[in-house]
Amino acid sequence: MTSASAPVRGRTPARDVAGLGVGRAFGFVAPAFLLIGAFLIFPALWTIYIGITNYRLTGVEAVSPSIVGLSNYTKALNDALFHNALWLTMVFVLGSAIIGQNVLGFTLAWIMRRTRPAVRRTVEAFVLLAWILPSTVVAYLWVAFFDRDGGTLNGLLGTQGTAWLIDYPMACLVVFNTWRGTAFSMMLYSSALQAVPPSQLESARMVGASGWQTLRDVVFPHIRGHVLTNTLLISLWTANDFSPFLLTKGGPNHESETVPVYIYNVALQGGELGYSSAISFLLLIANLLVSLVYLRLLRRRS
Amino acid sequence: MRSLSRLTTAGVLGAAALALLTGCLGSSDKGSSGGQDANRNADAKKVELTIGSNSVKGGKSSAGATFLSDVLIPKFVADQKGKGVDVTVKFQGDGSDDEVYKQKLSLDLSNKSGPDLFQIDGIWVGEFAQAGYIKPLTDTVGDAAKVNDWDGWKQIPESVQALGSYNGQRYGVPGGTDGRVLYFNKKLFQQAGLPADWQPKSWDDIISAGQALKKLPGVTPIQINAGTAMGEATTMQGVLPLLVGTGATVNTDGKWLGNTPQLRQVLDFYHQIYSTGLGDPVLQKEAKGRDKSFAEFAANKIGILGESDYFWRSVVEPKEGVAKMADRDTAVGWALIPAMKPGSGVKGQDFVSMSGGGATVINPNTKFPQQAWELLQFMNSADMVKASLDGAAKITQRSDVNSEVLASDPMLSFIADKVLPITQFRPGLAEYPKISAALQQATADVVAGKSTDAAASAYQKAVETAAGSKDKVTSN
Numbered sequence: 001m002t003s004a005s006a007p008v009r010g011r012t013p014a015r016d017v018a019g020l021g022v023g024r025a026f027g028f029v030a031p032a033f034l035l036i037g038a039f040l041i042f043p044a045l046w047t048i049y050i051g052i053t054n055y056r057l058t059g060v061e062a063v064s065p066s067i068v069g070l071s072n073y074t075k076a077l078n079d080a081l082f083h084n085a086l087w088l089t090m091v092f093v094l095g096s097a098i099i100g101q102n103v104l105g106f107t108l109a110w111i112m113r114r115t116r117p118a119v120r121r122t123v124e125a126f127v128l129l130a131w132i133l134p135s136t137v138v139a140y141l142w143v144a145f146f147d148r149d150g151g152t153l154n155g156l157l158g159t160q161g162t163a164w165l166i167d168y169p170m171a172c173l174v175v176f177n178t179w180r181g182t183a184f185s186m187m188l189y190s191s192a193l194q195a196v197p198p199s200q201l202e203s204a205r206m207v208g209a210s211g212w213q214t215l216r217d218v219v220f221p222h223i224r225g226h227v228l229t230n231t232l233l234i235s236l237w238t239a240n241d242f243s244p245f246l247l248t249k250g251g252p253n254h255e256s257e258t259v260p261v262y263i264y265n266v267a268l269q270g271g272e273l274g275y276s277s278a279i280s281f282l283l284l285i286a287n288l289l290v291s292l293v294y295l296r297l298l299r300r301r302s
Numbered sequence: 303m304r305s306l307s308r309l310t311t312a313g314v315l316g317a318a319a320l321a322l323l324t325g326c327l328g329s330s331d332k333g334s335s336g337g338q339d340a341n342r343n344a345d346a347k348k349v350e351l352t353i354g355s356n357s358v359k360g361g362k363s364s365a366g367a368t369f370l371s372d373v374l375i376p377k378f379v380a381d382q383k384g385k386g387v388d389v390t391v392k393f394q395g396d397g398s399d400d401e402v403y404k405q406k407l408s409l410d411l412s413n414k415s416g417p418d419l420f421q422i423d424g425i426w427v428g429e430f431a432q433a434g435y436i437k438p439l440t441d442t443v444g445d446a447a448k449v450n451d452w453d454g455w456k457q458i459p460e461s462v463q464a465l466g467s468y469n470g471q472r473y474g475v476p477g478g479t480d481g482r483v484l485y486f487n488k489k490l491f492q493q494a495g496l497p498a499d500w501q502p503k504s505w506d507d508i509i510s511a512g513q514a515l516k517k518l519p520g521v522t523p524i525q526i527n528a529g530t531a532m533g534e535a536t537t538m539q540g541v542l543p544l545l546v547g548t549g550a551t552v553n554t555d556g557k558w559l560g561n562t563p564q565l566r567q568v569l570d571f572y573h574q575i576y577s578t579g580l581g582d583p584v585l586q587k588e589a590k591g592r593d594k595s596f597a598e599f600a601a602n603k604i605g606i607l608g609e610s611d612y613f614w615r616s617v618v619e620p621k622e623g624v625a626k627m628a629d630r631d632t633a634v635g636w637a638l639i640p641a642m643k644p645g646s647g648v649k650g651q652d653f654v655s656m657s658g659g660g661a662t663v664i665n666p667n668t669k670f671p672q673q674a675w676e677l678l679q680f681m682n683s684a685d686m687v688k689a690s691l692d693g694a695a696k697i698t699q700r701s702d703v704n705s706e707v708l709a710s711d712p713m714l715s716f717i718a719d720k721v722l723p724i725t726q727f728r729p730g731l732a733e734y735p736k737i738s739a740a741l742q743q744a745t746a747d748v749v750a751g752k753s754t755d756a757a758a759s760a761y762q763k764a765v766e767t768a769a770g771s772k773d774k775v776t777s778n
Contacts, residue, residue, distance in 0.1 A: 057408050058426075059732050062433035148584065149594075163584045251531055252587030253746045268405040270739070271429075 044284065051278035057271035065274065072278035082279060084254055085262035089239055091170055092177070092258050097238035098231055100178030105185020105230075110215075112186075113193055124186070131183035139246030142176050146247075165248050169256035173244050181237070185230055192226035193219070225298065232294040236287055259283050340444020344672040349382070349389045351670060351677060354407070354417030358397035364622045365615075367395050369690045377689075378680050382673075389673065401533045411435035411665070418668040419678060421477065421660050423534070424465035428732035430663075431468040437666040438471040443675045454682050457700040461727060466661030468730055474663030475682045478698040480610040481721030482543050482655045483636045484508070490605045491635070493518055501637045503644055503652070505547070505571055508606065512580040515605035522582045524575055525595045525607040528745040529586035536745055537738040538656055538728075539608045544568040546654040546726050547641040553729040558737050558769045560777035561762035567642060569744060569754040576749045583749045593624070600625035608639065610658075614713045615696055636713060638720060648726060655725040659699075697722070736768035 051072055055065035076082050108127065112120045145152045148163040164172050196219050204214045242260045250257035250265055267276035353370055357363035371393040382389040394417050396403050404426060410416030422430065430436045440446040458476065466474035488498050494514040502508045512523035527540040542552060550564035559565060575581040585591045596617050598604045618627040618634060627633060639654055641647030647654040662681065664674045680686060687703045695711035697718055698704055708715045728734060740761050747757035765775050
């Protein structure tokens with residue numbers, strides 16, 4: 001994580017290398033600051049602000065909300081549905097991102113390494129397609145796939161009448177999200193694997209290392225940084241992913257209500273904008289904490 | 303040094319933003335309506351209006367959308383042209399679940415946008431009014447006499463006018479009402495050896511008919527809406543008609559229904575249906591469960607289904623319905639909803655029902671309040687209300703139109719003659735939607751297998767929160 005200005009880092013303040021002067025330099029970064037301010041800092045502060053009020057979508061509190069201090073946060077800590085949402089989000093991230101997308105993405109990248117380019121391109125194209133299609137389209141396809149009456153999955157397995165999205169909502173979401181997001185891991189691992197020196201793989205083969213041993217002792221040390229980066233990115237994306245809503249709306253009876261879906265349901269179904277903002281802020285903090293942990297790990301490695 | 307200045311910048315930015323935010327939330331809504339001139343643009347020669355409605359051609363409430371865009375709008379435009387005003391009216395249709403439509407509308411209104419005229423459910427009037435999203439008609443139009451002297455009011459019964467009112471003030475013009483009955487499939491009834499003129503006298507009669515239907519292969523005997531996925535349909539088609547059958551109402555003398563014996567009786571009935579295979583619990587959990595129940599009824603797979611006359615007019619209707627039944631007139635029967643036991647219903651009734659309906663209201667932030675009021679009157683004139691029926695029957699808001707049209711449809715004259723005299727309306731209070739959500743959750747818990755007692759005590763807690771205090775809730 002060393003920056004480009006590394007040589008002058010430390011005691012002396014940065015010298016004006018580009019010769020722009022402070023005013024012009026500031027002019028150059030001003031657009032970026034404005035964008036960040038308008039679309040990141042402002043909404044974040046706005047969320048914090050709404051989070052300490054009892055603002056609602058309709059009713060008296062929509063006109064004249066009042067400051068309620070931290071009561072939204074204490075409410076969240078005692079809210080069984082919020083705990084449920086946190087737990088489901090952890091299951092979702094662990095199942096579909098940390099295990100699902102990581103393992104499947106790596107496996108695909110590992111297998112595709114040796115195959116003919118034509119085969120590789122085709123597989124990559126299909127995997128990418130799952131990634132780039134709009135969520136609504138994909139959700140519609142998966143609803144049709146899992147449907148109880150005449151769904152594709154029931155047709156394939158001969159299990160007519162099984163309501164997958166009702167009986168096994170979280171398992172369905174994990175499978176769905178693994179399918180949906182594997183492309184990123186696959187691409188990242190494909191390029192990471194190219195950094196593994198072929199000579200080392202060759203040596204491993206010569207000394208009779210098994211496939212697993214090669215992976216563990218030769219390949220993995222080279223791509224550990226990529227694994228961490230990939231896991232960080234996909235787990236953050238998955239934790240904040242809203243597409244489960246398109247499949248199950250958080251149902252049945254809150255059984256697949258991950259935190260983003262819960263926030264939406266509280267805010268719009270229940271109209272409690274204040275409380276949902278407080279939960280949003282908690283989600284933001286959780287994201288930051290996860291990022292910090294990963295960054296720590298990355299830094300220790302280098 | 304560098305990091306310090308960065309911190310300062312962030313701090314300054316943050317402080318500035320917070321300063322901007324403070325006091326922004328909501329409060330700007332307060333004075334604005336008073337400041338707006340109700341006669342703004344009253345003499346405009348070029349006028350643009352938008353009508354918002356949760357209906358869409360070829361989908362949800364298709365007939366309503368067709369009427370608004372193909373009949374009402376051209377007629378109104380022509381009418382105004384005669385007065386030398388060039389009006390453009392746009393129809394902004396929607397085809398989503400009522401809850402989603404409400405969310406979209408409230409977001410629009412909270413930002414002072416949204417259509418100039420829009421249709422809302424009668425039970426939203428309270429919370430919309432409290433939020434300042436809608437104003438009494440006399441405020442929006444600015445002239446009390448102009449509103450109150452409209453001759454249409456005389457044709458609209460008090461109970462129906464209440465659908466568009468809050469705290470005794472008119473916020474909109476209601477668009478008719480409805481009534482709930484039990485529909486049944488006569489073909490399935492014949493196969494099960496049940497009479498074609500079935501009329502249950504108690505809940506037990508419903509259960510025993512269900513047990514007879516259960517013997518038919520592939521048939522779900524009973525569909526009483528339950529769970530949160532169906533939203534208000536659960537409360538209105540299921541919980542409330544059952545509740546009034548026990549003699550209780552959801553709000554009595556200003557107190558909300560808590561965990562009372564009557565509530566537990568209702569939940570027990572749900573438990574009886576959904577734990578013994580008389581109803582399909584999965585359907586109650588599915589995101590599109592209500593639509594599916596319609597499709598299954600139309601496909602002769604559901605025996606008994608509780609619904610309003612909307613079901614007859616817009617769902618199994620042979621031409622434009624969302625789940626058409628070509629043989630509706632011969633295959634679909636209907637019966638009054640019985641009280642739990644004869645005489646156990648509210649006011650000692652043997653049979654009960656619930657009614658609701660929507661209203662069309664004017665957006666307080668419309669650019670053309672006078673023209674919007676004119677369109678609203680035009681829309682609710684006897685001619686237009688009749689035209690909206692397009693030969694079909696429906697319980698409209700206007701008594702003069704009803705007496706003319708209802709005779710042609712046996713189902714709807716049944717609603718008008720037999721159901722409306724015994725029906726109940728939901729309280730037009732701002733807390734109602736939250737109480738309703740708690741009732742839905744209680745049925746969801748029961749269908750999911752929780753005990754009646756556990757569901758009822760969880761409900762009690764939810765109602766206390768929604769009502770604001772324990773004193774506003776009845777229990778035991």
